[in-house]
Amino acid sequence: KHLVVAVDGPSGSGKSSVSRAAAKALGVGYLDTGAMYRAVTWWCLEEGIDLTDQEAVAQATRDIPLEMGTDPASPSVHVGGREIEDDIRTTRVSEAVSKVATNTLVRPLLQQLQRDLIDQVATETGGVVAEGRDITTVVAPDADVRILLTASVEARLRRRSKELHGHAAEHAVEATRDQIVRRDADDSTVSDFMEAAEGVTLVDTSDLDFEQSVDALLDV
Ligand code: C5P
Structure with missing residues (x-):
């Protein structure tokens, strides 16, 4: 029997790093x-495809030579043999x-x-931890374990501001707050992260550090 774990959550909830560590601990894929949404976006920008042309972007999604590396020790993204892990994390994308x-x-x-x-x-x-925004609800509603990983805006802001230094830090914190609120608003077309769907376990990481968050996920 294979173990399928579905994890959803907003940006900055630590969902990616926590899911990856959990996959490692469980000895399954990630x-x-x-x-994948980022890879399609990067590919369209590379190919000069108009992102507002819905059909053209759908065709690019059918055509993209995308390869997802699912080893939690070194997850990777390749398009046409090119490693694009850094390219898809740029502000542009x-x-x-x-x-x-x-x-x-x-x-x-x-x-x-x-x-x-x-x-x-x-x-x-033998298993997989898959994370995103609609995994527990649309992609894998039959997953063995379904988790919604949340964190308050304040907690996510605290985590990000720890990464910021220098005299611009205070300014940057405000900019980051706007960014988080805006990303949440963008994402709310996909689902509402304040509520877990039926059968989905809510894990609030607001007051947990990284290790505690991984343990909380593994407990479920
Ligand atoms: O999690 P990450 O920031 O890398 O997600 C990139 C974008 O893809 C976000 O805008 C997010 O809303 C979207 N996404 C999605 N469905 C998923 C995973 C991500 O719409 N399953």
Whole structure:
């Protein structure tokens, strides 16, 4: 029997690093579905495809030579053999990705790709931890374990501001607050992260550090 763990949560909830560590501890594969939306976004920008042209972006999603590396020790993203792990984390991609994530022609294509990957990785490694925004509800509603990882805006802000230094830090904290609130608003078209769907376990990491968050996920 394969173990499928679905984890959803907002940006800055620590969802990616916590899910990855949990996959490592469980000895199973790890799938970052947000990286797939980012990869399609990066590819469209590279190819000069108009991100507001829904059909063109859907066609790019069908054509993209995307390879997701699902080893939690070294997850990777390749397009046409090129490693793009850094390219998809740039501000340029982060600011454009919601155009792809809200494209109603693209979502079912990536969701099906994700279901196939989850099946494949689970079969190969005995299980998988898949994380994103709609894994517990749409991609893998039948997962053995379904978790919504949340953290208050203040907690997510605290974590980010720890990474900021110098005289601009105070200014940057305000900018980051705006960014978090805006990203939440962008994402709210996908789902409401304040509420867990039926059968989904809510894990609030606001008052937990990284290790405690991983343990909380493993407990479930
Ligand atoms: O988690 P990450 O920030 O990498 O996600 C990138 C973008 O993809 C976000 O805008 C997020 O809303 C979107 N996304 C999504 N569905 C998923 C995973 C991510 O719409 N399953």
